Amino acid sequence: MRWGVSWSARAARGKFAVFTNEGVLNFSISCIIHPIFVYRSAGCVLTHPDAIKEAHKQYFEAGADIATTSTYQATVQGYMQRENDDITQNQAEDLIRKGVTLAIEARDEFWAPTGGVADEMKKKDSKRQRPLVAASLGCYGAAQADGSEYRGQYGLTIEEVSVSRRVASRNTTYSSNLRHFLIYPPFLILNEQKLMDWHRPRLALLDTTDADFLAFETIPCESELLAILYLLHEGEDQRKDTHAKSSSSRSRSRKPCWITMACQNGTRLNSGESLEACARHVLALDGSSTSRVVAFGVNCMPPQHVEEALSVIRRTFTSEAAGKEVPLLVAYPNLGEIWEDKQWLPGTGSCPTPEGFALSAARWVEAGASIVGGCCRTTPKTIQAVRARLIPVEEEEKQGVNDKRKQT
Secondary structure: OOOHHHHHHHHHOOOOOOOOOOOOOOOOOOEEEEEOOOOOHHHHHHHOHHHHHHHHHHHHHHOOOEEEOOOOOOOHHHHHOOOOOOOOHHHHHHHHHHHHHHHHHHHHHHHOOOOOHHHHHHHHOOOOOOOEEEEEEEOHHHHHOOOHHHOOOOOOOHHHHHHHHHHHHOOOOOOOOHHHHOOOOOOOOHHHHHHHHHHHHHHHHHOOOOOOEEEEEEEOOHHHHHHHHHHHOOOHHHHHHHHHHOOOOOOOOOOOEEEEEOEOOOOEEOOOOEHHHHHHHHHHHOOOOOOOEEEEEEEOOOHHHHHHHHHHHHHHHHHHOOOOOOOEEEEEOOOOOEEEOOEEEOOOOOOOOHHHHHHHHHHHHHOOOOEEEOOOOOOHHHHHHHHHHHOOOHHHHHHHHHHHHHHO
């Protein structure tokens, strides 16, 4: 199973217990996810850590089964460049780890048997299990804080990227065995090489935390997806060789992850590139026995386009899998407001109510999603509405039946 031994066992028991989705997947797994307020949250780890922790608790209490950490925009360079703080590299790395620790502490305090909200929720929902923490790795554009994740252009135009890839593909074919691609594949365009270099230190750092898994989020262009896929398997052969030479050597395997793309509509990334092509890349480059991508989907896109996007991914997985195990589908769009001048414009765009958002989430489940939630501008009320829509409160229903029986 793509989740590994422990994840598979938990998945088989209905780990996230929000809804059951059989579909094309080999087992049912589901959850409701919440991402922490992503913009400025990396700075809040330094200035207002208690606020970060409290925000996580509010979402857990609302019904979230997975929390993404306040590391979406966090980079060592970004912390070191903060004015008037004089942060060293080691301190910056500790702050990134702290973003994960805050979420874990919030989860553990929420879940502790203290007779509080969590205990009441467990009584009402027998399937509710201990929430998980996903270490967030935002895209390159997010760390620039200039909104480029909503454009998907990192210095090369869409046309330049497409031409470079077409020229390279004339002499190159994908292989599910990544041994040929471990050291800067010759067909990688410069943009992808730079993105691998940029992601590498943060991936190494967050991979050593106690997060349950990693979440590459809001990836707006094909180049960055390719960079991440190559990076996830970088050094794989070296680790195998080391393990083979010494039976006592246990090279550390990387955590499982999901990857979510940022799309402008149901078929195109924010860069204008094909979502279907990205789904093919995931199967081609992560389809080996050492696959790392346990879920693939979309986030921070208008909610009205999610159903189509999931259908595109699912159709591609079904037609291209050729017997391979496919990733789960994940979707957590934003509220649908318009992004302009580095801010969301309240009341613009689709902007559904929490109940309207929850109705849409039910359609995403029908389209194949096993993991659903909300991104920017969604609130604990949104998550609460989604959970109420998707999960029957079994214990309350049973209690009602028992009360009726006593009356008769």
